[in-house]
Amino acid sequence: GNSxxxxxxxxxxSEEAFLTINCTYTATGYPSLFWYxxxxxxxxxxxxxxxxxxxxxxxxxxxATYRKETTSFHxxxxxxxxxxxxxxxxxxxxNTNAGKSTFGDGTTLTVKP
Amino acid sequence: DAGVIQxxxxxxxxxxxxxxxxxxxxxxxNSLFWYRQTMMRGLELLIYxxxxxxxxxxGMPEDRFSAKMPNASFSTLKIxxxxxxxxxxxxxxxxxTGDQPQHFGDGTRLSIL
Numbered sequence: 001g002n003s004x005x006x007x008x009x010x011x012x013x014s015e016e017a018f019l020t021i022n023c024t025y026t027a028t029g030y031p032s033l034f035w036y037x038x039x040x041x042x043x044x045x046x047x048x049x050x051x052x053x054x055x056x057x058x059x060x061x062x063x064a065t066y067r068k069e070t071t072s073f074h075x076x077x078x079x080x081x082x083x084x085x086x087x088x089x090x091x092x093x094x095n096t097n098a099g100k101s102t103f104g105d106g107t108t109l110t111v112k113p
Numbered sequence: 114d115a116g117v118i119q120x121x122x123x124x125x126x127x128x129x130x131x132x133x134x135x136x137x138x139x140x141x142x143n144s145l146f147w148y149r150q151t152m153m154r155g156l157e158l159l160i161y162x163x164x165x166x167x168x169x170x171x172g173m174p175e176d177r178f179s180a181k182m183p184n185a186s187f188s189t190l191k192i193x194x195x196x197x198x199x200x201x202x203x204x205x206x207x208x209x210t211g212d213q214p215q216h217f218g219d220g221t222r223l224s225i226l
Contacts, residue, residue: 032212045217093212099208
């Protein structure tokens with residue numbers, strides 16, 4: 001079956017530090033990969049996505065590259081801000097009619113000023 | 114475009130009472146998902162529908178939980194009777210095919226006293 005394993009948290013960084021949150025996956029077929037972000041009191045929202053190998057998704061300074069050879073989709077940001085404090089979820093989806101995605105357990109990021 | 118709309122945003126009720134959570138998915142999306150999120154168990158998929166038909170309800174914790182999708186623009190999640198351990202944030206999400214991201218509502222924060 002499909003599965004997503006992401007770096008355990010919580011992660012605490014100082015403002016302007018470099019961020020990496022690791023994510024690896026197992027899937028049959030050729031999945032699309034997603035990073036979602038959840039701010040306090042809100043639902044998950046899509047941060048970025050990549051649909052095929054070597055694609056790079058990017059948004060709001062965050063980046064992740066779809067690495068088929070290592071089955072990874074690590075999230076990076078060069079300089080985090082306090083406002084980036086949130087829970088980050090890695091997920092995969094396969095093109096079926098049902099539309100179900102598989103989510104990782106989430107990583108809590110706290111950025112201190 | 115309006116996003117996924119959930120109601121109520123907050124619900125506080127006494128154990129034993131019936132609770133009904135409501136969801137309006139994004140127009141044109143053919144899959145709808147109900148999730149539960151708690152600190153202890155994280156994000157759990159309860160049930161999902163495709164074209165208004167339940168596809169997988171294996172995540173529904175007990176027979177006290179039921180979900181319906183009478184048409185493409187409305188779904189309900191019902192708990193009867195409710196218990197304190199049902200206290201959680203319940204999210205509804207919708208999407209098209211599995212390789213597209215899911216769009217989440219803002220959730221219903223449920224407290225059972």
